[in-house]
Amino acid sequence: MSDSSNLQLTEHGELRHFLTPEGLDRLMLERILDTADSFVVVGNQEIKKVPLLRGRTVVNLFFENSTRTRSTFELAAKRLSADVLTLDIKTSATSKGESLLDTLQNLRAMHSDMFVVRHSDSGAAHFIAEQVTPNVAIINAGDGRHAHPTQAMLDMLTIRRHKGRFEPLSVAIVGDISHSRVARDQIHALKTLGCKDIRLVGPNTLMPQGIENMGVTTHSNMDSGISGADVIIMLRLQTERMASAFLPSAGEYFRLYGLTTARLSQAKPDAIVMHPGPINRGIEIESAVADGPQSMILNQVGYGIALRMAVMSMAMSGQMQQRQSQASQSSSLIGEKKI
Amino acid sequence: MGASSTPKYPELADTPALVSNLLDQVDNLLTTQNIEQPLVVGIHTGGVWLAKVLANHLQTPFGELDIAFYRDDFSKNGLHPQVCPSSLPFNINDRHILLVDDVLMSGRTVRAAMNELFDFGRPASIKLITLCCVNQRELPIQADACALTLDLAPGQYLQLEGPETLQLSIIEHANHE
Numbered sequence A: 001m002s003d004s005s006n007l008q009l010t011e012h013g014e015l016r017h018f019l020t021p022e023g024l025d026r027l028m029l030e031r032i033l034d035t036a037d038s039f040v041v042v043g044n045q046e047i048k049k050v051p052l053l054r055g056r057t058v059v060n061l062f063f064e065n066s067t068r069t070r071s072t073f074e075l076a077a078k079r080l081s082a083d084v085l086t087l088d089i090k091t092s093a094t095s096k097g098e099s100l101l102d103t104l105q106n107l108r109a110m111h112s113d114m115f116v117v118r119h120s121d122s123g124a125a126h127f128i129a130e131q132v133t134p135n136v137a138i139i140n141a142g143d144g145r146h147a148h149p150t151q152a153m154l155d156m157l158t159i160r161r162h163k164g165r166f167e168p169l170s171v172a173i174v175g176d177i178s179h180s181r182v183a184r185d186q187i188h189a190l191k192t193l194g195c196k197d198i199r200l201v202g203p204n205t206l207m208p209q210g211i212e213n214m215g216v217t218t219h220s221n222m223d224s225g226i227s228g229a230d231v232i233i234m235l236r237l238q239t240e241r242m243a244s245a246f247l248p249s250a251g252e253y254f255r256l257y258g259l260t261t262a263r264l265s266q267a268k269p270d271a272i273v274m275h276p277g278p279i280n281r282g283i284e285i286e287s288a289v290a291d292g293p294q295s296m297i298l299n300q301v302g303y304g305i306a307l308r309m310a311v312m313s314m315a316m317s318g319q320m321q322q323r324q325s326q327a328s329q330s331s332s333l334i335g336e337k338k339i
Numbered sequence B: 001m002g003a004s005s006t007p008k009y010p011e012l013a014d015t016p017a018l019v020s021n022l023l024d025q026v027d028n029l030l031t032t033q034n035i036e037q038p039l040v041v042g043i044h045t046g047g048v049w050l051a052k053v054l055a056n057h058l059q060t061p062f063g064e065l066d067i068a069f070y071r072d073d074f075s076k077n078g079l080h081p082q083v084c085p086s087s088l089p090f091n092i093n094d095r096h097i098l099l100v101d102d103v104l105m106s107g108r109t110v111r112a113a114m115n116e117l118f119d120f121g122r123p124a125s126i127k128l129i130t131l132c133c134v135n136q137r138e139l140p141i142q143a144d145a146c147a148l149t150l151d152l153a154p155g156q157y158l159q160l161e162g163p164e165t166l167q168l169s170i171i172e173h174a175n176h177e
Helices: A004-008 A026-042 A067-079 A100-109 A124-132 A149-163 A183-192 A222-226 A250-257 A297-338 B015-032 B046-058 B108-120
Strands: A057-062 A083-088 A114-119 A137-143 A170-174 A197-201 A217-219 A231-234 A272-274 B002-004 B039-043 B062-065 B096-104 B125-134 B145-150 B156-161 B167-172
Touching (some): A004 A124, A026 A183, A057 A067, A067 A083, A067 A114, A067 A149, A067 A297, A100 A124, A114 A124, A114 A297, A137 A149, A149 A272, A170 A183, A170 A222, A197 A222, B015 B046, B015 B125, B015 B145, B046 B062, B046 B096, B046 B125, B046 B156, B062 B108, B096 B108, B096 B156, B108 B125
Parallel strands (some): A114 A137, A197 A217, A231 A272, B039 B062, B125 B145
Antiparallel strands (some): B156 B167
8 A cells, every 4th residue: 555645646746536645745635625615615505516527427336335425425426416326336246246357347438437435455445546447536435444535534624614723733533443444544634734632542452553653642541531632533433343352341331431521521611522423322422422512423424525525526637637648648649650 | 927017008007997997887887777785796816806895885795706616627627726615695596696707808707607606596687797808708798897898919818916906917828727
């Protein structure tokens, strides 16, 4: 997964795939957030649609289930006026024995312009962008434990819209850091955007070894971890982890790491609470907090559509410019041959 | 790229006089067409500066449009690197809109702006107010009020500087978009 930044950018430094925030500079992340801010406005219009991707074809390739991410990507593409095809791969050709490569080549032959890829294997979207269809814009909608960049960036959008600059903020990320596909992207994005105090909070069994090397602090005690925080990002606890040895029980987890009203009072009085959903009420967060005034959980859903519209339109823009540049290079070569 | 004055159009040097002329034309337009309580909408960036002046003159609310998502050259030029949110802090349904831009040239910006406006609602009417018109229209769109009409040589464009002091000038630019 080396050199993601070059793979994601055109020769002129424009976004052409969006695989991870890792390696993208601050200017690019801020451009994504600025563009998303404008798309938030589109969501409030009477007609919630712009003609930007009219005549372009976006294929949602979901190799694993995800109702929420899939539906927001679908809605984002539709609000950009793209033609959208959503393939649940489990029920499509691959289950009839067609290889992934053949499926992708077929979709490319249909003149698809963008693949939104969700896969359980880390690096799947990266592999497709690099090896299979470099001329189709690839948006990573979550790959294994590696990355979920649009979720991380919609969290950045939420923070910036409600808290402003990142430099003075203390941000606590709470939960199963080890198995989270979004925590690493959040750390990369927060650091790039200038956040200096990033705290990871969770049981030692769910904290990756050596994560402090990313410039974060780790806390196994929830109260001290969120003390004075401006932003608390709760991660969704995968309940299947309960069956493994990682966690004792839901009740025990809630007692130690559940975000309750009493515990929230340790953070700054105007702290915001975020969660990617779907929330496990009474396991990682108390209903009074999830539905309370400091909760951003439902705002995040709307911002998620705007953020996805932003990266889709930016990647499509970069991809088209790349194609034009390649076309003009090849036509000038043809011209040279004629002479 | 570089600014240069042109002796052919000495009016450009006195931009405040052009703005004043435009405000008079708008007053006249509203009277002759019986338009009451119009809403002013400016197109980023120069149009917004001008719209503020006009809204202040008419004592009406104003909004701003960024047409980046509605341009007809996305395939050719991609997404503009700096997009600003559009903001219409009022309901435009059945209202008279004064759509303001600094320069009317091809007409494509105005077309995009009208497409965007209709995604916010259905106005009673739209009048186009521009400080300058360049005789290079590519679409059947023309201004209802315009302080100066002029011809430019290929590669020449008009640029409005602001926002505190508005100043029009002719610039030379090989690949202006």
